[in-house]
Amino acid sequence: MQELLQQVLSGIASGGIYASLALALVLIYNAMGLVNFAQGEMAMFATFLAFTLLGRGVSYWVALPITIAIAFIGGIVIQRVVIRPVERAPVLTLVIVTLGLATLINGLAGFFFGYLQHPFPSPFSVETIDIFGAAASFQDLGVIGVSAVVLVLVYLLLQRTTLGLALRAAAHHPEASRLLGIRVSWMLALGWGLASAVGAVSGIMVAPILLLEPNMMQTVIIYAFAAAVLGGIESPLGAVIGGLIVGVTVNLAGAYLPGVGGDLQLAVAFAIIIAVLVVRPNGLLGRRAVRRA
Amino acid sequence: MRFVSLAPRRYWLIALVLIVFAGLPTQVTSFQSLEWAEVLIFAIVIMGLNLLVGYSGQISLGHGAFMAVGAYTTAILIHRYHVDYLATIPIAGMLTGLLGFFLGIPALRLSPLYLALATFALAVITPSLIKRPEKLTQGNQGILLLPMQPPDWASSLFASVTGGPAMSGDQWLYYVCFIAAAVLFWVAWNIVRRRPGRALMAIRDGEVAAAASGVNIAGYKTLAFGLSAFYAGIAGALYGLATGYVSPDSFPLGLSLTLLVGAVIGGLGSIAGPLLGGIFTFWLPIISGQFVQSQDWIPDQVASVFKNAGPAVTYGVLLIVIMIFAPNGLAGLILSAYARLRSRLRGVGERTSGQLPPDPQTV
Numbered sequence: 001m002q003e004l005l006q007q008v009l010s011g012i013a014s015g016g017i018y019a020s021l022a023l024a025l026v027l028i029y030n031a032m033g034l035v036n037f038a039q040g041e042m043a044m045f046a047t048f049l050a051f052t053l054l055g056r057g058v059s060y061w062v063a064l065p066i067t068i069a070i071a072f073i074g075g076i077v078i079q080r081v082v083i084r085p086v087e088r089a090p091v092l093t094l095v096i097v098t099l100g101l102a103t104l105i106n107g108l109a110g111f112f113f114g115y116l117q118h119p120f121p122s123p124f125s126v127e128t129i130d131i132f133g134a135a136a137s138f139q140d141l142g143v144i145g146v147s148a149v150v151l152v153l154v155y156l157l158l159q160r161t162t163l164g165l166a167l168r169a170a171a172h173h174p175e176a177s178r179l180l181g182i183r184v185s186w187m188l189a190l191g192w193g194l195a196s197a198v199g200a201v202s203g204i205m206v207a208p209i210l211l212l213e214p215n216m217m218q219t220v221i222i223y224a225f226a227a228a229v230l231g232g233i234e235s236p237l238g239a240v241i242g243g244l245i246v247g248v249t250v251n252l253a254g255a256y257l258p259g260v261g262g263d264l265q266l267a268v269a270f271a272i273i274i275a276v277l278v279v280r281p282n283g284l285l286g287r288r289a290v291r292r293a
Numbered sequence: 294m295r296f297v298s299l300a301p302r303r304y305w306l307i308a309l310v311l312i313v314f315a316g317l318p319t320q321v322t323s324f325q326s327l328e329w330a331e332v333l334i335f336a337i338v339i340m341g342l343n344l345l346v347g348y349s350g351q352i353s354l355g356h357g358a359f360m361a362v363g364a365y366t367t368a369i370l371i372h373r374y375h376v377d378y379l380a381t382i383p384i385a386g387m388l389t390g391l392l393g394f395f396l397g398i399p400a401l402r403l404s405p406l407y408l409a410l411a412t413f414a415l416a417v418i419t420p421s422l423i424k425r426p427e428k429l430t431q432g433n434q435g436i437l438l439l440p441m442q443p444p445d446w447a448s449s450l451f452a453s454v455t456g457g458p459a460m461s462g463d464q465w466l467y468y469v470c471f472i473a474a475a476v477l478f479w480v481a482w483n484i485v486r487r488r489p490g491r492a493l494m495a496i497r498d499g500e501v502a503a504a505a506s507g508v509n510i511a512g513y514k515t516l517a518f519g520l521s522a523f524y525a526g527i528a529g530a531l532y533g534l535a536t537g538y539v540s541p542d543s544f545p546l547g548l549s550l551t552l553l554v555g556a557v558i559g560g561l562g563s564i565a566g567p568l569l570g571g572i573f574t575f576w577l578p579i580i581s582g583q584f585v586q587s588q589d590w591i592p593d594q595v596a597s598v599f600k601n602a603g604p605a606v607t608y609g610v611l612l613i614v615i616m617i618f619a620p621n622g623l624a625g626l627i628l629s630a631y632a633r634l635r636s637r638l639r640g641v642g643e644r645t646s647g648q649l650p651p652d653p654q655t656v
Contacts, residue, residue, distance in 0.1 A: 033406075034406070035406055035409070035410055037409075037413065082613055085617045086616060086617055089616075091404075091405050091406055092346070092350070092352055092405055093616050093620065095352060095405070095406065095409045096553065096557055096612055096616050097612065097613055097616045097617070099354070099550060099553065099612060100608070100609045100610070100611070100612025100613040100616065101609065101613060102609070103550055103554075103605050103606075103608050103609035103612065104605070104606055104608075104609025104610055104612075104613065105609070106605050106609075107602045107603070107604070107605025107606035107607075107608075107609055108602070108606060109602075110601055110602035110605065111599070111602035111603075111606060115601060115602075218417060218546065219417070222414050222417050222418070225410055225413075225414060226414075229407070229410070263421045263424065263425075264421060264422075264425065266417065266418045266421060267418050267421065267422060269414070270414045270415065270417075270418050273410065273411055273414055274399070274411060277399075277402070277403055277407050277411060278399050278402060281402070281403070281407070
């Protein structure tokens with residue numbers, strides 16, 4: 001029982017990370033109906049920036065906001081330079097462009113930072129405290145806390161501010177928003193910046209668990225895909241719930257399902273993606289897509 | 294003679310390409326033949342991807358996984374069951390094609406975006422899936438294959454044509470790949486010019502209109518998936534034979550992405566595109582690496598980093614730039630340059646006949 005609780009807890013911790021990255025995916029999906037395959041690589045690059053700052057002796061809690069700010073600007077720049085020319089192109093073009101972006105960022109990270117694995121510091125100690133008999137590490141609790149803060153901030157921004165309203169309006173009704181004086185194109189760019197910033201947090205949170213290297217996010221992005229699809233790809237709340245479910249499921253499957261073990265956890269995420277897409281393509285919280293033939 | 298002089302110009306081009314590729318091993322070293330064999334292998338699988346993405350408008354980011362199925366089928370058949378290696382190639386193709394056909398059925402229900410997502414995930418988990426049935430695939434260790442030996446007739450024929458030494462295993466492999474590529478390109482050409490190809494393009498350009506015209510949407514879409522996987526399976530089998538070794542790490546996500554790069558750069562929805570794409574994706578990392586190494590002004594440190602990161606950076610930039618500025622790829626660029634040249638030479642008013650103008654909305 002204790003062990004189960006412990007597995008669930010660390011599942012929630014990784015689920016929080018997946019939720020942040022999935023939220024980043026959902027933000028961009030909502031803005032332009034596109035799954036950003038480069039989201040993980042953008043987060044990885046931001047994490048490398050944080051790593052460089054930390055290496056220069058900047059303290060963790062200063063490096064974190066700086067990195068997030070850079071990621072935010074970087075996201076906007078990417079949208080303006082790379083995505084904007086193909087904004088109205090068919091979905092296939094957009095997918096290929098984001099894949100190109102992923103490859104490019106991965107290569108750039110390899111070029112600037114090399115392919116060696118780096119241990120990444122965590123501000124939380126690995127010591128444990130006792131929760132209902134389960135040994136919970138401060139690391140896990142800290143990750144859960146940071147993820148929760150990020151998710152709440154994004155929620156408040158989207159639901160409680162005028163800017164958030166404009167963002168949502170631009171995503172759902174571009175023409176009407178334009179008539180009301182919202183600069184739709186810039187709202188899309190802001191969406192990319194926001195997604196990039198949220199993704200950066202997930203990268204920085206996951207780096208102490210995995211080791212930092214250019215391919216670090218390749219597995220994490222699959223879990224985030226699973227989370228986003230499970231929650232319903234257009235629902236921010238769904239992404240969070242999906243992230244937590246994926247994190248816990250994958251962790252439990254790895255620990256208890258015979259034959260899964262550590263190396264097939266990714267296959268569990270894949271199975272979730274396929275099952276959801278075949279059985280309930282709109283996910284848990286997504287609206288049913290109505291197609292006008 | 295009338296027949297010859299009336300032949301459309303592209304037939305001459307095809308004959309020229311065939312002659313160049315058929316004669317290649319007599320002019321280059323045995324090792325270079327092996328390299329060109331891999332170019333042809335890439336061309337085959339990119340052709341399969343092109344049929345799927347360029348003609349039927351579905352996307353797959355997981356063709357590396359199909360190649361893995363083909364390669365492992367061949368390796369296991371040779372290694373465990375001692376099947377003749379030439380016989381394993383069509384078996385690998387069939388098996389992979391069948392798998393692709395069945396995967397095409399759930400793919401029908403997915404929007405392009407979800408299909409991209411699912412196949413991307415498939416490409417990522419492929420290595421760990423291969424490792425699992427350890428008895429069959431020998432896990433991380435991989436399966437070693439003996440190099441192919443040319444049959445006597447081919448060997449002596451080659452020696453008498455070149456007047457040089459007998460045919461090496463690599464040169465034989467090249468010819469196997471050459472024949473496979475020639476046949477598969479011919480098949481693809483016939484498919485896209487006839488009923489199935491038109492049906493696929495109709496689906497790609499407007500599914501509702503195609504359905505209204507009586508095209509069996511589900512049938513053709515799964516057919517495209519199966520056919521595409523068949524190509525990838527054949528290429529995978531040849532790839533295993535060419536490298537002489539298959540292991541889970543031979544089929545990483547990067548391979549699938551490289552294939553997509555090849556299809557996009559060569560030109561989606563064109564027959565010549567995959568060949569150009571194969572040549573390009575195979576030689577770009579090698580040539581750019583050599584170029585950087587040979588430049589004295591580039592510090593050694595940068596050069597060694599470039600060797601690892603260079604191809605990824607270049608591929609990424611090319612994918613983006615081509616999708617933005619030339620969505621029809623190299624083949625499209627060449628075609629439009631040729632058309633422009635002709636209209637310049639012959640004056641305006643004459644339209645190139647026979648072929649539709651490359652459609653910028655293809656992808």
